[in-house]
Amino acid sequence: MSTLTAGPASTSEDSDFLTVEPVTPARVLRSEWIKMRSLRSTALTLLAGIVSMVALGWIFGWANNANWSELRPDEQALFSPIDATLAGYRLAQLAIGVLGVLLVTGEYATGMIRATFGAVPRRLPVLWAKATLYTGVTFALMLGAAVAAFVGGQQLLGTHGTTLSADGAVRAIVGVAGYLALIGVFSVALGFIIRSTAGSVATLFGLLLVLPTLGLLLPSSWQDNLLPYLPSNAGATMFNAHTATDALSATTSLLVLLGWVGAALAAAAVLLRRRDA
Amino acid sequence: MIEAKNLTKKYGDKVAVNDLTFTVQPGIITGFLGPNGAGKSTTMRMILGLDAPTGGTVTVGGKPYRRHAKPLQVVGALLEARAVHTSRSAYNHLLALAATHGIAKSRVAEVIEMVGLQDVARKRAGGFSLGMGQRLGIASALLADPETLILDEPVNGLDPEGVRWIRDLLKGLAADGHTVFVSSHLMSEMALTAEHVIVVGRGRLMADMPMSELIAQASSSVVVVRSPQAAALADAFVGADITVSRPEHDTLEVTGLTSAQIGDQARDLNISVHGLAAKKASLEEAFMDMTRDEVEYHAHTPTGHHIRSAS
Numbered sequence: 001m002s003t004l005t006a007g008p009a010s011t012s013e014d015s016d017f018l019t020v021e022p023v024t025p026a027r028v029l030r031s032e033w034i035k036m037r038s039l040r041s042t043a044l045t046l047l048a049g050i051v052s053m054v055a056l057g058w059i060f061g062w063a064n065n066a067n068w069s070e071l072r073p074d075e076q077a078l079f080s081p082i083d084a085t086l087a088g089y090r091l092a093q094l095a096i097g098v099l100g101v102l103l104v105t106g107e108y109a110t111g112m113i114r115a116t117f118g119a120v121p122r123r124l125p126v127l128w129a130k131a132t133l134y135t136g137v138t139f140a141l142m143l144g145a146a147v148a149a150f151v152g153g154q155q156l157l158g159t160h161g162t163t164l165s166a167d168g169a170v171r172a173i174v175g176v177a178g179y180l181a182l183i184g185v186f187s188v189a190l191g192f193i194i195r196s197t198a199g200s201v202a203t204l205f206g207l208l209l210v211l212p213t214l215g216l217l218l219p220s221s222w223q224d225n226l227l228p229y230l231p232s233n234a235g236a237t238m239f240n241a242h243t244a245t246d247a248l249s250a251t252t253s254l255l256v257l258l259g260w261v262g263a264a265l266a267a268a269a270v271l272l273r274r275r276d277a
Numbered sequence: 278m279i280e281a282k283n284l285t286k287k288y289g290d291k292v293a294v295n296d297l298t299f300t301v302q303p304g305i306i307t308g309f310l311g312p313n314g315a316g317k318s319t320t321m322r323m324i325l326g327l328d329a330p331t332g333g334t335v336t337v338g339g340k341p342y343r344r345h346a347k348p349l350q351v352v353g354a355l356l357e358a359r360a361v362h363t364s365r366s367a368y369n370h371l372l373a374l375a376a377t378h379g380i381a382k383s384r385v386a387e388v389i390e391m392v393g394l395q396d397v398a399r400k401r402a403g404g405f406s407l408g409m410g411q412r413l414g415i416a417s418a419l420l421a422d423p424e425t426l427i428l429d430e431p432v433n434g435l436d437p438e439g440v441r442w443i444r445d446l447l448k449g450l451a452a453d454g455h456t457v458f459v460s461s462h463l464m465s466e467m468a469l470t471a472e473h474v475i476v477v478g479r480g481r482l483m484a485d486m487p488m489s490e491l492i493a494q495a496s497s498s499v500v501v502v503r504s505p506q507a508a509a510l511a512d513a514f515v516g517a518d519i520t521v522s523r524p525e526h527d528t529l530e531v532t533g534l535t536s537a538q539i540g541d542q543a544r545d546l547n548i549s550v551h552g553l554a555a556k557k558a559s560l561e562e563a564f565m566d567m568t569r570d571e572v573e574y575h576a577h578t579p580t581g582h583h584i585r586s587a588s
Contacts, residue, residue, distance in 0.1 A: 034372050035362075113360075
């Protein structure tokens with residue numbers, strides 16, 4: 001390459017405009033934003049999350065309206081137009097969770113983490129920046145997707161639909177977005193704890209999908225004491241308009257979910273400081 | 278300036294770095310030499326705070342690396358294993374690192390040009406050749422114009438032009454007053470670039486001296502003498518420090534005497550000499566001897582077997 005003949009290219013002589021500032025949380029956040037937007041997988045996975053949320057909401061709205069007469073009377077009585085059009089979160093949470101994990105494990109798998117910690121050797125600012133950024137991004141996008149799913153879904157439900165002013169509608173929409181953002185930050189923490197993509201994704205899916213089902217095999221007295229505290233069930237109680245009467249309150253469910261996220265972040269922070277990168 | 282004091286790293290029972298104490302001075306290139314597995318990379322990772330020492334301390338510019346407010350301005354590092362996300366472009370990789378220290382985009386463009394990657398800067402780093410990957414690593418290391426450069430095997434996988442480029446770059450940086458610490462398992466490469474050398478074997482410090490001194494030590498004073506009366510001449514060389522061997526019928530290898538002494542003595546005995554040359558042991562040989570000793574040392578200690586099987 002012709003540029004090689006330019007010689008050793010001393011770094012100082014042509015660096016009159018080189019200013020170097022101290023590492024701050026805001027600068028680490030900016031760095032993480034650049035990293036996040038410069039990977040194609042970010043846009044694709046977030047798009048998958050949005051499509052899951054919106055498309056499923058519309059499909060559930062349309063399908064229930066078209067087949068309303070075939071529903072049994074008890075199904076009709078229990079039908080919640082709010083919950084039905086927001087049900088896409090069950091799929092969206094998987095996309096959000098996988099991307100949250102990948103933001104971290106992708107760096108461990110490629111060795112990028114050494115460059116990251118070379119620039120930010122205190123390490124913890126990286127955890128906080130990734131967690132903050134991903135919470136913000138997922139909450140904003142999923143709030144938009146939930147509104148779109150709800151509004152479009154109600155249109156498609158026709159006479160069986162409801163409006164934003166209905167009791168519990170806004171709480172459900174904001175709650176779904178909040179739940180997905182918390183799942184996002186939880187998976188970021190999980191990525192720092194486990195560090196491998198396969199292990200983190202398996203753990204996340206086990207917690208969100210497998211444990212709630214497995215738990216149904218427990219004696220019912222155990223079920224009542226354990227199942228409401230799983231993140232997926234706590235999330236559902238937090239935002240669903242229709243919930244079982246013996247479920248936790250919405251506030252308690254939110255606290256339970258925050259407890260999961262807080263514990264995961266604390267474990268990630270401790271391990272991040274202790275372990276070799 | 279890098280200062281290591283009693284630096285030790287153990288992985289379970291295996292001692293990767295064993296009580297290393299050394300100082301790397303600014304203004305010169307210091308070579309960090311040792312066979313693969315000698316603990317060079319682990320030592321460099323400890324300097325950068327990526328691995329925590331089991332014992333001892335290491336500081337850069339008087340403080341542990343992680344205590345610096347602008348770490349990239351203190352140390353720029355190129356580690357042996359790649360440290361780049363394969364799906365991200367070289368430009369965005371550098372931009373993300375620059376953002377942590379508020380470094381301008383113009384500087385990113387500058388280092389890209391400096392290492393000659395401008396044609397591929399927008400392409401995925403995963404598709405880079407080994408040489409291009411090394412160049413990107415150097416660009417990252419130079420980003421904040423650091424006082425100290427740490428490079429782990431920088432010429433690995435480079436073509437001759439690239440090797441020369443690295444050598445010139447390092448010499449230029451050292452001449453500008455930077456501290457340059459470069460590891461290699463190749464003595465010959467170090468002999469060309471380093472002014473000072475730190476040699477490790479099995480995690481232990483073997484030597485810490487100017488390169489010239491190491492070269493002088495390595496050039497052991499073996500003199501090769503060719504003579505038709507080799508046997509008669511051999512009998513004449515007697516002394517406590519003198520050893521003589523006769524690898525061939527008409528050839529002697531003598532240690533403990535200079536060429537001049539041997540020539541004079543042959544003349545006095547009226548023995549004709551057809552060849553007289555000081556044989557220089559190669560640096561590579563000296564280095565191998567040094568580290569071979571270290572391996573044997575461990576093999577004879579009670580825990581030696583364990584150390585060997587664990588490695």
